Amino acid sequence: MNCKTEVQEVERRLLSSTHEEADTRIFLHATVALKNGCNRLVIWASDTDIVVIALYFYRKLVDIGLQEMFLKSKSHFIPIHVLAECLTDSEREVLALIHALSGCDTNGFVYGKGKRMFMKAVLGSENVSEIALVCSRMVGDISDDTIAKTVSIATQILTHLYVKDDFSNLDAVRAHMYYGGSRSLESIPPTDDAFKQHVLRAIFQTHTWINSTEPVPHSLNPFQYGWVSNYNGTTQPVLMLKSHVPPKLNRDNFCKCRKKCERNCSCKKLNVRCEMSCFCRGQASNCVRSQFQLDID
Ligand SMILES: [Zn+2]
Ligand SMILES: [Zn+2]
Secondary structure (H helix, E strand, O other): OHHHHHHHHHHHHHHOOOOOOHHHHHHHHHHHHHHOOOOEEEEOOOOHHHHHHHHHHHHHHHHOOOOEEEEEOOOOEEEHHHHHHOOOHHHHHHHHHHHHHOOEOOEOOEOOEOHHHHHHHHOOOOOHHHHHHHHHOOOOOOOHHHHHHHHHHHHHHHHHHHOOOOOOOHHHHHHHHHHOOOOOHHHOOOOHHHHHHHHHHHHHHHHHHHOOOOOOOOOOOHHHOOEEEOOOOOEEEOOOOOOOOOOOOOOOOOOOOOOOOOOOOHHHHHOOOOOOOOOOOOOOOOOHHHHHHHHHO
16 A cells, blocks of 8 residues: 555656646646556547647657557547658658648648648658758747758748749749739638748647656747737737838739840830739849849839
8 A cells, every 4th residue: 555655646746737628638647657667558539639649759759668549539539659650750740740841730721722732742842851850840949940941841842742842932933923823812812921930839739849848848939930819818829010012012013034135125115124923023134134133213
Protein backbone atom coordinates (compact mmCIF):
# COMPACT_ATOMS: atom_id res chain seq x y z
CA MET A 1 0.00 0.00 0.00
CA ASN A 2 2.77 2.39 0.88
CA CYS A 3 4.46 1.71 -2.39
CA LYS A 4 1.24 2.38 -4.39
CA THR A 5 0.64 5.63 -2.53
CA GLU A 6 4.16 6.78 -3.31
CA VAL A 7 3.77 5.99 -7.02
CA GLN A 8 0.46 7.84 -7.24
CA GLU A 9 1.94 10.90 -5.55
CA VAL A 10 4.89 10.96 -7.93
CA GLU A 11 2.62 10.67 -10.99
CA ARG A 12 0.26 13.37 -9.79
CA ARG A 13 3.19 15.74 -9.37
CA LEU A 14 4.52 14.92 -12.84
CA LEU A 15 1.13 15.48 -14.44
CA SER A 16 0.69 18.99 -13.11
CA SER A 17 1.25 21.56 -15.85
CA THR A 18 0.43 25.02 -17.15
CA HIS A 19 -1.14 23.70 -20.37
CA GLU A 20 -4.46 25.29 -21.30
CA GLU A 21 -5.51 22.77 -23.98
CA ALA A 22 -6.17 19.03 -23.71
CA ASP A 23 -4.56 18.60 -27.16
CA THR A 24 -1.13 19.38 -25.74
CA ARG A 25 -1.63 18.03 -22.21
CA ILE A 26 -2.27 14.56 -23.70
CA PHE A 27 1.35 14.34 -24.82
CA LEU A 28 2.72 15.36 -21.44
CA HIS A 29 0.61 12.54 -19.96
CA ALA A 30 1.83 10.15 -22.69
CA THR A 31 5.45 10.94 -21.80
CA VAL A 32 4.83 10.30 -18.11
CA ALA A 33 3.04 6.99 -18.90
CA LEU A 34 5.94 5.77 -21.05
CA LYS A 35 8.50 6.73 -18.43
CA ASN A 36 6.52 4.65 -15.94
CA GLY A 37 6.70 1.44 -17.94
CA CYS A 38 3.83 1.73 -20.45
CA ASN A 39 4.73 0.89 -24.07
CA ARG A 40 1.38 0.97 -25.91
CA LEU A 41 -0.69 4.16 -26.05
CA VAL A 42 -4.30 4.61 -27.11
CA ILE A 43 -5.39 8.25 -27.34
CA TRP A 44 -9.13 8.81 -27.63
CA ALA A 45 -9.18 11.59 -30.22
CA SER A 46 -9.17 11.93 -33.98
CA ASP A 47 -8.46 15.65 -34.56
CA THR A 48 -5.89 16.42 -37.22
CA ASP A 49 -4.09 18.50 -34.60
CA ILE A 50 -3.54 15.40 -32.46
CA VAL A 51 -2.34 13.37 -35.46
CA VAL A 52 0.34 15.93 -36.40
CA ILE A 53 1.50 16.37 -32.79
CA ALA A 54 1.64 12.57 -32.35
CA LEU A 55 3.72 12.22 -35.52
CA TYR A 56 5.99 15.08 -34.43
CA PHE A 57 6.76 13.39 -31.09
CA TYR A 58 6.86 9.82 -32.46
CA ARG A 59 10.66 9.40 -32.45
CA LYS A 60 11.01 11.03 -29.03
CA LEU A 61 8.33 8.71 -27.59
CA VAL A 62 9.98 5.63 -29.15
CA ASP A 63 13.20 6.63 -27.42
CA ILE A 64 11.46 6.33 -24.03
CA GLY A 65 9.80 3.00 -24.75
CA LEU A 66 6.86 3.47 -27.14
CA GLN A 67 6.08 0.43 -29.29
CA GLU A 68 2.59 1.19 -30.59
CA MET A 69 0.38 4.29 -30.55
CA PHE A 70 -3.23 4.43 -31.75
CA LEU A 71 -5.70 7.27 -32.01
CA LYS A 72 -9.18 5.99 -31.30
CA SER A 73 -12.06 7.67 -33.10
CA LYS A 74 -15.71 6.58 -32.91
CA SER A 75 -15.41 3.53 -35.13
CA HIS A 76 -11.76 2.76 -35.72
CA PHE A 77 -8.18 3.00 -34.51
CA ILE A 78 -5.55 5.00 -36.43
CA PRO A 79 -2.11 3.34 -36.06
CA ILE A 80 0.23 6.31 -35.64
CA HIS A 81 3.30 4.06 -35.44
CA VAL A 82 2.49 2.72 -38.93
CA LEU A 83 1.90 6.20 -40.39
CA ALA A 84 5.08 7.48 -38.77
CA GLU A 85 7.22 4.80 -40.40
CA CYS A 86 5.96 5.93 -43.84
CA LEU A 87 7.52 9.36 -43.29
CA THR A 88 11.11 10.53 -42.85
CA ASP A 89 12.24 12.20 -39.62
CA SER A 90 12.22 15.60 -41.37
CA GLU A 91 8.74 15.08 -42.82
CA ARG A 92 7.29 14.26 -39.39
CA GLU A 93 8.95 17.37 -37.94
CA VAL A 94 7.50 19.78 -40.51
CA LEU A 95 3.90 18.50 -40.43
CA ALA A 96 2.86 20.67 -37.47
CA LEU A 97 4.07 23.90 -39.09
CA ILE A 98 2.55 23.04 -42.47
CA HIS A 99 -0.74 22.11 -40.79
CA ALA A 100 -0.80 25.49 -38.99
CA LEU A 101 0.14 27.35 -42.18
CA SER A 102 -2.53 25.64 -44.28
CA GLY A 103 -5.30 26.36 -41.76
CA CYS A 104 -6.24 24.96 -38.35
CA ASP A 105 -8.52 25.80 -35.40
CA THR A 106 -6.52 28.95 -34.61
CA ASN A 107 -5.41 30.06 -38.05
CA GLY A 108 -7.26 30.81 -41.28
CA PHE A 109 -7.15 28.94 -44.58
CA VAL A 110 -5.72 30.46 -47.75
CA TYR A 111 -8.58 30.69 -50.25
CA GLY A 112 -8.35 27.99 -52.91
CA LYS A 113 -5.11 26.53 -51.53
CA GLY A 114 -6.03 23.50 -49.47
CA LYS A 115 -4.07 21.47 -46.97
CA ARG A 116 -3.38 18.75 -49.52
CA MET A 117 -1.70 21.30 -51.84
CA PHE A 118 0.54 22.59 -49.05
CA MET A 119 1.49 19.06 -47.97
CA LYS A 120 2.19 18.01 -51.55
CA ALA A 121 4.42 21.06 -52.09
CA VAL A 122 6.51 20.25 -49.01
CA LEU A 123 6.58 16.49 -48.37
CA GLY A 124 9.15 14.85 -50.59
CA SER A 125 10.55 18.21 -51.74
CA GLU A 126 14.13 19.40 -51.38
CA ASN A 127 12.98 21.98 -48.82
CA VAL A 128 11.92 19.50 -46.16
CA SER A 129 15.21 19.36 -44.27
CA GLU A 130 15.52 23.17 -44.35
CA ILE A 131 11.97 23.54 -42.93
CA ALA A 132 12.69 20.83 -40.34
CA LEU A 133 15.73 22.81 -39.22
CA VAL A 134 13.58 25.93 -38.75
CA CYS A 135 11.00 23.89 -36.78
CA SER A 136 13.76 22.54 -34.51
CA ARG A 137 14.51 26.16 -33.53
CA MET A 138 10.93 26.66 -32.31
CA VAL A 139 11.59 24.76 -29.08
CA GLY A 140 11.79 27.21 -26.17
CA ASP A 141 12.24 30.84 -27.13
CA ILE A 142 12.18 31.81 -30.82
CA SER A 143 14.76 34.17 -32.32
CA ASP A 144 13.98 36.96 -34.79
CA ASP A 145 16.17 35.13 -37.29
CA THR A 146 14.00 31.99 -37.05
CA ILE A 147 10.84 34.07 -37.51
CA ALA A 148 12.30 35.80 -40.58
CA LYS A 149 13.43 32.45 -42.04
CA THR A 150 9.99 30.91 -41.46
CA VAL A 151 8.23 33.85 -43.14
CA SER A 152 10.63 33.57 -46.08
CA ILE A 153 10.12 29.81 -46.52
CA ALA A 154 6.32 30.04 -46.11
CA THR A 155 6.20 32.84 -48.69
CA GLN A 156 8.22 30.72 -51.09
CA ILE A 157 5.85 27.76 -50.63
CA LEU A 158 2.73 29.86 -51.16
CA THR A 159 4.20 31.67 -54.15
CA HIS A 160 4.76 28.34 -55.91
CA LEU A 161 1.17 27.32 -55.22
CA TYR A 162 0.10 30.27 -57.42
CA VAL A 163 2.74 30.55 -60.12
CA LYS A 164 5.50 28.42 -61.59
CA ASP A 165 7.78 31.41 -62.24
CA ASP A 166 10.34 32.51 -59.71
CA PHE A 167 8.75 35.48 -57.92
CA SER A 168 10.46 36.73 -54.79
CA ASN A 169 7.35 37.97 -52.98
CA LEU A 170 3.57 37.68 -52.92
CA ASP A 171 2.93 41.34 -53.75
CA ALA A 172 4.63 40.81 -57.12
CA VAL A 173 2.52 37.67 -57.73
CA ARG A 174 -0.65 39.59 -56.83
CA ALA A 175 0.13 42.36 -59.28
CA HIS A 176 1.19 39.90 -61.99
CA MET A 177 -1.96 37.78 -61.63
CA TYR A 178 -4.32 40.73 -61.33
CA TYR A 179 -3.01 42.43 -64.45
CA GLY A 180 -2.68 39.08 -66.18
CA GLY A 181 -6.43 38.58 -66.04
CA SER A 182 -7.20 37.23 -62.54
CA ARG A 183 -9.62 40.02 -61.69
CA SER A 184 -11.22 38.18 -58.79
CA LEU A 185 -9.58 39.32 -55.56
CA GLU A 186 -10.18 35.89 -53.99
CA SER A 187 -8.12 34.17 -56.66
CA ILE A 188 -4.93 36.16 -56.07
CA PRO A 189 -2.64 35.61 -53.06
CA PRO A 190 -2.70 37.68 -49.86
CA THR A 191 -0.26 40.59 -49.57
CA ASP A 192 3.15 39.92 -48.03
CA ASP A 193 2.08 42.05 -45.09
CA ALA A 194 -1.13 40.08 -44.43
CA PHE A 195 0.59 36.74 -44.99
CA LYS A 196 3.30 37.61 -42.46
CA GLN A 197 0.61 37.96 -39.77
CA HIS A 198 -0.76 34.56 -40.86
CA VAL A 199 2.72 33.00 -40.59
CA LEU A 200 3.25 34.54 -37.14
CA ARG A 201 0.04 32.88 -35.91
CA ALA A 202 1.23 29.58 -37.45
CA ILE A 203 4.55 29.90 -35.61
CA PHE A 204 2.73 30.62 -32.33
CA GLN A 205 0.49 27.55 -32.76
CA THR A 206 3.36 25.29 -33.85
CA HIS A 207 5.40 26.41 -30.85
CA THR A 208 2.51 25.49 -28.52
CA TRP A 209 2.19 22.04 -30.10
CA ILE A 210 5.85 21.08 -30.23
CA ASN A 211 6.60 22.19 -26.68
CA SER A 212 3.75 20.14 -25.24
CA THR A 213 5.83 17.45 -23.53
CA GLU A 214 7.14 20.12 -21.14
CA PRO A 215 5.03 20.53 -17.96
CA VAL A 216 5.71 24.27 -17.94
CA PRO A 217 6.52 25.15 -21.55
CA HIS A 218 8.07 28.46 -22.54
CA SER A 219 5.17 30.71 -23.47
CA LEU A 220 5.20 33.29 -26.24
CA ASN A 221 3.36 36.60 -26.17
CA PRO A 222 0.42 36.16 -28.60
CA PHE A 223 0.37 39.91 -29.23
CA GLN A 224 3.77 39.57 -30.92
CA TYR A 225 2.49 36.71 -33.09
CA GLY A 226 -0.40 38.02 -35.16
CA TRP A 227 -2.99 38.57 -32.42
CA VAL A 228 -4.45 41.75 -30.97
CA SER A 229 -6.59 42.45 -27.93
CA ASN A 230 -10.01 43.82 -28.80
CA TYR A 231 -11.73 46.72 -27.01
CA ASN A 232 -13.96 44.24 -25.13
CA GLY A 233 -11.03 42.12 -23.95
CA THR A 234 -11.31 39.35 -26.54
CA THR A 235 -8.41 38.38 -28.77
CA GLN A 236 -8.65 38.52 -32.55
CA PRO A 237 -6.27 37.98 -35.46
CA VAL A 238 -4.38 40.90 -37.00
CA LEU A 239 -5.42 40.82 -40.66
CA MET A 240 -2.88 43.32 -41.99
CA LEU A 241 -0.78 46.31 -40.97
CA LYS A 242 -0.53 48.00 -44.38
CA SER A 243 -3.03 48.83 -47.11
CA HIS A 244 -3.65 45.96 -49.53
CA VAL A 245 -3.29 48.37 -52.50
CA PRO A 246 0.29 49.47 -53.36
CA PRO A 247 0.48 53.26 -53.68
CA LYS A 248 2.21 53.04 -57.07
CA LEU A 249 -0.44 50.79 -58.58
CA ASN A 250 -2.65 53.54 -59.92
CA ARG A 251 -2.76 52.73 -63.63
CA ASP A 252 -4.73 50.26 -65.69
CA ASN A 253 -2.17 49.66 -68.41
CA PHE A 254 0.24 46.75 -68.40
CA CYS A 255 2.01 45.06 -71.27
CA LYS A 256 1.79 41.40 -72.23
CA CYS A 257 5.12 41.24 -74.06
CA ARG A 258 6.73 37.85 -74.50
CA LYS A 259 9.75 39.23 -76.37
CA LYS A 260 11.43 41.77 -74.12
CA CYS A 261 9.13 44.70 -75.05
CA GLU A 262 10.97 45.44 -78.30
CA ARG A 263 7.85 45.78 -80.49
CA ASN A 264 4.17 46.41 -79.92
CA CYS A 265 4.72 47.05 -76.22
CA SER A 266 1.65 48.85 -74.86
CA CYS A 267 3.77 50.57 -72.20
CA LYS A 268 6.11 51.82 -74.94
CA LYS A 269 3.16 53.23 -76.92
CA LEU A 270 1.91 55.10 -73.86
CA ASN A 271 5.46 56.10 -72.89
CA VAL A 272 5.06 54.74 -69.36
CA ARG A 273 7.23 52.49 -67.25
CA CYS A 274 7.06 48.75 -67.45
CA GLU A 275 6.07 47.72 -63.92
CA MET A 276 6.10 44.46 -61.99
CA SER A 277 2.50 43.92 -63.11
CA CYS A 278 3.66 43.68 -66.75
CA PHE A 279 4.53 40.31 -68.24
CA CYS A 280 8.16 41.53 -68.43
CA ARG A 281 7.91 42.54 -64.74
CA GLY A 282 9.96 45.62 -65.61
CA GLN A 283 13.12 43.59 -65.12
CA ALA A 284 16.23 44.03 -67.26
CA SER A 285 16.43 40.31 -67.99
CA ASN A 286 12.98 40.38 -69.63
CA CYS A 287 12.61 43.94 -70.86
CA VAL A 288 14.86 46.07 -73.06
CA ARG A 289 12.96 49.16 -71.92
CA SER A 290 14.17 48.83 -68.34
CA GLN A 291 17.41 50.67 -69.16
CA PHE A 292 15.38 53.65 -70.44
CA GLN A 293 12.99 53.76 -67.50
CA LEU A 294 14.62 56.78 -65.90
CA ASP A 295 14.32 58.78 -69.12
CA ILE A 296 10.54 58.38 -68.95
CA ASP A 297 10.46 59.95 -65.49
ZN1 LIG B 1 6.17 45.37 -72.90
ZN1 LIG C 1 8.77 45.74 -70.48
